[in-house]
Amino acid sequence: MTLTLTRLIAASLITLPVAAFAADYMAADTNQDGMLSLEEVQAILPEVTTDTFMAVDADGDGLINADELAVAQTEGLMPEADS
Numbered sequence: 455m456t457l458t459l460t461r462l463i464a465a466s467l468i469t470l471p472v473a474a475f476a477a478d479y480m481a482a483d484t485n486q487d488g489m490l491s492l493e494e495v496q497a498i499l500p501e502v503t504t505d506t507f508m509a510v511d512a513d514g515d516g517l518i519n520a521d522e523l524a525v526a527q528t529e530g531l532m533p534e535a536d537s
């Protein structure tokens with residue numbers, strides 16, 4: 455049962471990568487490209503500095519994707535949604 459649930463979650467993540475963003479982060483993605491720019495993040499989280507953003511942007515492409523956001527939340531660099 456647990457394995458089935460894990461497979462369902464994995465399948466849904468592959469199909470809908472944007473779903474990994476919590477509601478507030480989805481709203482922040484104003485150009486709806488599935489990634490968050492520094493400007494988009496600061497629109498909802500003004501306390502996020504350029505240094506923090508660069509630390510979260512692990513691959514250095516200037517945008518935060520769902521995976522980078524998840525890691526940032528785990529490490530406490532970015533808040534969970536609705537907190």
Ligand SMILES: [Ca+2]
Nearest residue numbers: 483487489490
């Ligand atoms: Ca965006």
Ligand SMILES: [Ca+2]
Nearest residue numbers: 511513515517
């Ligand atoms: Ca990135």
